[in-house]
Amino acid sequence: MGRRAKNKQGDPSPLLEVQENAGRPSQKKLGKRKADDVETTKRPAKKARESEGKPPKPSALKGKEKSSVKVATKAKPTKPKPAKQKQARFEDEDEGAGSSEGWEDVEDDEGLKAQAKSLFHNSDDEDFVGFEGDLNDLDMDEADQDDDMFRGPVQELDLGSDDDEDEPELPVKGKKSKQHERPTKIIPTGSDASSDDSDEDEDDEDGPITIKNMEARSRALDARAAREAELDAEEMRQAELAGEASDDDLADVDDVDMDEEGEGGEEGEEGFVLPTAEELEEEKTRGGPDVHTVQRRMRECVRVLGNFKRYAAKGRSRSEYVQTLISDIASYYGYNEFLAEKLFQLFPVAEAIEFFEANEVPRPVTIRTNTLRTRRRDLAQALINRGVNLEPIGKWTNVGLQVFESSVPIGATPEYLAGHYMLQAASSFLPVIALAPQPGERVLDMASAPGGKTTHMAALMQNTGVVFANDANKARTKSLTANVHRLGCKNVVVCSYDGREFPKVIGGFDRVLLDAPCSGTGVISKDASVKTNKSERDFTLLSHLQKQLILCAIDSVQADSKTGGYLVYSTCSVTVDENEAVVDYALRKRPNVKLVDTGLEFGRPGFTSYRGKTFSDKLSLTRRSSGA
Amino acid sequence: MRPLTEEESKAVFAKLANYIGKNIVHLIDRQDEPHCFRLQKDRVFYVSESSMRLAISVARPNLVSLGTCFGKFTKSGKFKLHITALDYLAQYAKYKVWIKPNGEMPFLYGNHVLKAHLGRITEDTPEHQGVVVFSMNDIPLGFGVTARSTVDTRKLDPTAIIVFHQADVGEYLRDEETLF
Numbered sequence: 008m009g010r011r012a013k014n015k016q017g018d019p020s021p022l023l024e025v026q027e028n029a030g031r032p033s034q035k036k037l038g039k040r041k042a043d044d045v046e047t048t049k050r051p052a053k054k055a056r057e058s059e060g061k062p063p064k065p066s067a068l069k070g071k072e073k074s075s076v077k078v079a080t081k082a083k084p085t086k087p088k089p090a091k092q093k094q095a096r097f098e099d100e101d102e103g104a105g106s107s108e109g110w111e112d113v114e115d116d117e118g119l120k121a122q123a124k125s126l127f128h129n130s131d132d133e134d135f136v137g138f139e140g141d142l143n144d145l146d147m148d149e150a151d152q153d154d155d156m157f158r159g160p161v162q163e164l165d166l167g168s169d170d171d172e173d174e175p176e177l178p179v180k181g182k183k184s185k186q187h188e189r190p191t192k193i194i195p196t197g198s199d200a201s202s203d204d205s206d207e208d209e210d211d212e213d214g215p216i217t218i219k220n221m222e223a224r225s226r227a228l229d230a231r232a233a234r235e236a237e238l239d240a241e242e243m244r245q246a247e248l249a250g251e252a253s254d255d256d257l258a259d260v261d262d263v264d265m266d267e268e269g270e271g272g273e274e275g276e277e278g279f280v281l282p283t284a285e286e287l288e289e290e291k292t293r294g295g296p297d298v299h300t301v302q303r304r305m306r307e308c309v310r311v312l313g314n315f316k317r318y319a320a321k322g323r324s325r326s327e328y329v330q331t332l333i334s335d336i337a338s339y340y341g342y343n344e345f346l347a348e349k350l351f352q353l354f355p356v357a358e359a360i361e362f363f364e365a366n367e368v369p370r371p372v373t374i375r376t377n378t379l380r381t382r383r384r385d386l387a388q389a390l391i392n393r394g395v396n397l398e399p400i401g402k403w404t405n406v407g408l409q410v411f412e413s414s415v416p417i418g419a420t421p422e423y424l425a426g427h428y429m430l431q432a433a434s435s436f437l438p439v440i441a442l443a444p445q446p447g448e449r450v451l452d453m454a455s456a457p458g459g460k461t462t463h464m465a466a467l468m469q470n471t472g473v474v475f476a477n478d479a480n481k482a483r484t485k486s487l488t489a490n491v492h493r494l495g496c497k498n499v500v501v502c503s504y505d506g507r508e509f510p511k512v513i514g515g516f517d518r519v520l521l522d523a524p525c526s527g528t529g530v531i532s533k534d535a536s537v538k539t540n541k542s543e544r545d546f547t548l549l550s551h552l553q554k555q556l557i558l559c560a561i562d563s564v565q566a567d568s569k570t571g572g573y574l575v576y577s578t579c580s581v582t583v584d585e586n587e588a589v590v591d592y593a594l595r596k597r598p599n600v601k602l603v604d605t606g607l608e609f610g611r612p613g614f615t616s617y618r619g620k621t622f623s624d625k626l627s628l629t630r631r632s633s634g635a
Numbered sequence: 636m637r638p639l640t641e642e643e644s645k646a647v648f649a650k651l652a653n654y655i656g657k658n659i660v661h662l663i664d665r666q667d668e669p670h671c672f673r674l675q676k677d678r679v680f681y682v683s684e685s686s687m688r689l690a691i692s693v694a695r696p697n698l699v700s701l702g703t704c705f706g707k708f709t710k711s712g713k714f715k716l717h718i719t720a721l722d723y724l725a726q727y728a729k730y731k732v733w734i735k736p737n738g739e740m741p742f743l744y745g746n747h748v749l750k751a752h753l754g755r756i757t758e759d760t761p762e763h764q765g766v767v768v769f770s771m772n773d774i775p776l777g778f779g780v781t782a783r784s785t786v787d788t789r790k791l792d793p794t795a796i797i798v799f800h801q802a803d804v805g806e807y808l809r810d811e812e813t814l815f
Contacts, residue, residue, distance in 0.1 A: 389772070421739055424804035425774045449689070473686040481699075488700045488815045492719040493807050498683070500690045501699040513692040 018392075022384035022399075242303065243280075281308070281323050281331055301335050305360070308332040312356045332356075336363055342538045349546075350528060352618065353581060362581075365633075366531040366538075372410040372417060373400060374428040375436060375459070377494045378466045381427045383408065389422055403608060404436050406466075426494040431459040434632065438520055438577040439463040441605045445570050446471040448517035453506040453560055454524060456483035458490035464520070465496035474499045475513070479506060506556045510563035517571030521560040523553045525578035525585050529633075550584045557593045561600055573603075581631070583617045590629060591622040602628045636675045636690065636698060646714040647672065647679055647705070651724075654716075654765035654778060658727035670702075678707040679714070681723070700815065717814070718777060718802040721767070725775035728767040730760045732779075732798055739770055742777065743805035751793035760785045766798060777803030 282290070282304075290296045296304075308328050311318040315325055329351075337347035340363050351359045374397075376383040383399065383406055390397060394414040400407030408428070410417055417423070418430055439460050444450045446468045455461040456478040465474050476491065478484050481503045491499045504512055506521075526549055527537045557576055564574050576593075578585050590613075594600060602625040610630030615622050639647065651659055662670065668683045675698055682690070682702025690701045703723070706716040716724075734742060738752020754771050762784045768776045779798040788797050806814065 419808060421743060421770065421774065421776065421804070424743065424807055425776070426804075427774075473683075473689055475689075484699045485815045486811070488704075489807060489811060491700070492704060493804075495722050497703050497722075498686060500682075500686060500693065500701045502690075502693045502697050503699055504693075504697050512694075512697075513689065 022387055239303070239307070243307075281311075281320060281327055283327075287331070287334070295338065296335075298339070301339050305332060305335045305339065308335070309356050309360055336360075340367070340538070341535070343542070345543055346528070346538060346541050349582060353583065368532060370432065370532055373431065373433045374408050374410060374417070375431045375463060376406040376408065376428050377426055377462070378406060379470060379495050380425070381422075386422060386427050389427075390420065393420055393422075395420075400433055404433070404440070406463075407433055407436060409433070424493070429459055429462060429490065429494060431463075435459050436463065437607055437632070438522060438575050439467065441607055442518050442520050442573060442575040443606075444468050444472070444474075444518050448472045448568075448571055449475075449515065451475045451477065451509065451516045451519045451560075451563055453477050453509065453519065453521045453556065454479070455522075456480060456487040458487040460520060460522060461487070461499060462490055462494045462496050465491075465499055466494070468498065470495075470497045472498055475516070476501045477504055477506060477509070479504065507559050509559050514563045515565040515568075516563050517565060517568040517573075519560045519564050519574045521556060521574065521576045523556055523576065523578050523585075523589075525549060525553070525580040526582065528580040528582055530579050546582065546584060550588060553578070553585060553589045554592045557589055558596060561593060561597050566599065574600075575605075583614060583620075586631075587613050587615075587617065587622050587626050587629065588620065590626060594623050594625070602626065604628050605630055607632075636673045636680075636687075636695065636701070639672050639674050639679065643674065643679075643708065643714075644672070646708075646712075650706070650714050650716050654724050654729075654767065655727040656729045658729070661727055662723065672705075673701065674708075675701070679705045681705050681720075704815075716778075716802065718804060718806050719814075721775050721778065721802070721804065724778055725767050725769070728778075730757045730764050730766045730781070731769055732756050732760075732766045732781075733769045733771055733773075734776070736771060739776065742768060742800065743803050745800060745803065745805065745809065747782075747796040747800045748779065748798035749793065750788065750791050750795050750797050753788070753797055756785055756788065756797075758785060762787070765801075768798065768803070775804075777801070777805075 308331055311328055333348050333351050337344050354362055376386050396411040397408050400409050444464045444467055450464055452461045455476040461476040476499050478487055484501055484503045488501050526541050531537050560574050566572055610632035612627040613629030613631055615624055615626050648659055670681055670683050673680050680702050705720040706714055708714055733754040734748055734752045735754045742748055760781055764781045766781055767778045770776055779801045781798055782796050
């Protein structure tokens with residue numbers, strides 16, 4: 008133990024053994040969270056589990072499910088393959104070591120549970136209840152987003168003959184991913200009105216939603232919404248009256264009056280008037296709007312866009328509201344206009360705001376146990392003895408640990424140096440779990456630095472077979488090699504090629520993982536510079552590179568491999584042209600490739616069409632998950 | 636990548652024998668999979684033969700590492716054992732030293748092991764013998780060379796050095812840049 012370790016608690020009781028599937032990390036049955044299941048579980052039980060980690064959101068309540076996990080088609084290899092098929096699994100994922108989100112609770116040590124309960128109590132409430140109120144009470148179409156970040160779609164490509172069609176696709180399970188603690192919103196969306204007060208109160212009462220409850224809650228929420236709206240309207244009117252004096256020359260003055268009184272009288276909400284282009288210009292020349300105005304404007308725009316027919320001011324088009332909102336988002340959160348618009352178009356309005364909010368919050372720290380050297384329970388024990396506050400991540404993984412707080416630097420403990428764990432985002436486990444490399448196989452990781460996924464694969468293969476770890480950047484191969492050695496992976500060959508040179512260098516791999524270089528829009532919380540330095544050209548270049556890489560990756564897989572024939576494609580960005588578009592391109596260019604279910608239980612299906620572009624139907628097998 | 640020459644092999648095995656002695660034969664003749672030593676850019680790698688055969692298809696300028704790096708040959712031709720070889724050393728070590736929890740951190744910072752930090756030591760360890768350093772939980776922390784034999788160690792005062800530090804796992808952080 009370090010000499011400065013503060014022994015805050017006594018020896019914890021030993022961890023209960025988590026259910027482990029022999030050799031198969033994530034199975035469908037792990038942490039199944041169907042919408043129905045969640046709703047019918049009893050509240051207290053759920054609460055207990057919630058307090059351990061992020062609460063699952065009942066997907067029925069939520070409009071959408073976030074959390075995409077690629078369903079690993081592990082079932083496929085075990086079945087006798089009629090015609091050897093190659094399945095390429097595509098995954099999009101949050102890349103990165105530090106962040107972790109979207110994991111499930113796991114039944115585990117009582118001691119840990121008790122410790123973590125206090126930590127999680129409040130944060131979970133907020134997360135969970137936010138949704139309850141939403142759908143029932145407000146007119147909003149969009150449900151609140153818990154999952155903040157979208158990852159790209161996860162898909163599996165199956166390179167094989169037509170016989171493959173017979174194989175039953177693994178059913179995609181709806182699963183809610185656990186979100187990290189949601190920060191108090193800076194821009195409360197409409198749904199917040201319901202959640203703010205009810206967080207603490209309602210959490211315990213959140214039982215199955217009955218008619219009685221709904222009515223009562225509806226009324227309560229309506230009352231609250233009305234109250235808040237009145238307050239907002241008041242503010243608006245004050246602001247407008249103050250600002251009117253300077254806007255005399257603008258034609259909108261009359262409009263302003265009319266709108267205010269007209270709509271304000273009706274509902275007490277619509278005192279908000281969308282500034283015209285001229286007004287915005289004036290604002291800019293005055294040195295930019297102040298934060299509060301922007302905040303208010305954003306909130307109002309979101310509300311209006313939520314139910315345009317009812318709330319929109321007369322004569323103002325939807326696109327004006329959208330445009331104002333986007334430029335406000337850009338100025339408020341610090342994005343450039345291009346990126347703000349691009350990300351805004353990926354989500355419904357309220358989700359988009361949630362997304363931007365979430366990118367401001369740092370993700371929790373997670374670590375992955377190195378099964379070559381230790382076991383999760385032993386590692387947890389050792390770290391707790393050093394004074395680290397941690398908890399196992401969830402049912403879907405038996406190697407993940409989430410670190411809450413630590414009195415010692417988590418990246419410098421003797422256990423870390425001895426290679427017992429790796430700092431890695433929880434979402435980074437997913438592509439490897441979906442790929443499921445088997446012992447004795449030949450596996451390629453085309454963009455592997457700094458080596459989190461490579462070492463994970465080597466651990467899954469139990470140091471047998473061979474893993475080719477490639478990275479185009481020679482300087483980054485240093486850290487890759489260092490991590491490989493530190494974690495004791497003996498079957499890794501590290502090389503430094505441009506990924507597009509495979510399979511010329513060597514081909515015939517059983518499985519290939521392509522964690523493509525991307526724009527990083529999914530990990531903005533880790534690297535805020537992405538907000539400003541990405542332009543349209545960057546996306547075009549990246550997309551082109553990714554398309555080339557994926558074709559090379561497909562060609563490197565050996566279609567008639569006895570045990571494999573899979574490719575997993577993943578990125579850490581949320582945009583469509585880096586994910587669905589690339590996968591669709593690959594499907595078109597390589598007709599012998601098929602998309603397969605990922606075997607992961609959470610995640611939202613990828614888009615099959617987006618803003619005029621249509622993709623193959625099979626792309627719904629891919630998974631978008633928000634992750635930490 | 637090329638196989639080691641006679642002199643190079645001799646140098647490597649001499650160094651290894653200092654720590655694991657006769658157990659070198661376990662490295663060379665393994666029951667499960669035959670392994671071999673290969674040289675790439677002055678570094679000695681210990682790798683299974685099947686992996687090595689696949690790695691041949693990687694060109695020399697592009698090959699960074701294969702299997703486990705044991706150490707490297709310095710410019711003057713001496714072989715220096717690196718911390719990355721710890722796994723194998725710890726497995727086959729003949730003489731071991733365990734240090735107390737309060738002595739872990741100083742050793743990981745690169746200091747020598749003092750008598751005050753000594754937990755256990757294998758009996759009849761001669762002087763200037765290569766030893767592997769463990770924590771009390773049997774986690775290998777590094778290796779070194781004894782300053783005194785076991786019998787002499789008993790007579791020393793607590794601030795005396797008993798094991799000279801050669802390599803420790805803290806180097807993964809301290810020498811990140813130069814390790815590879």
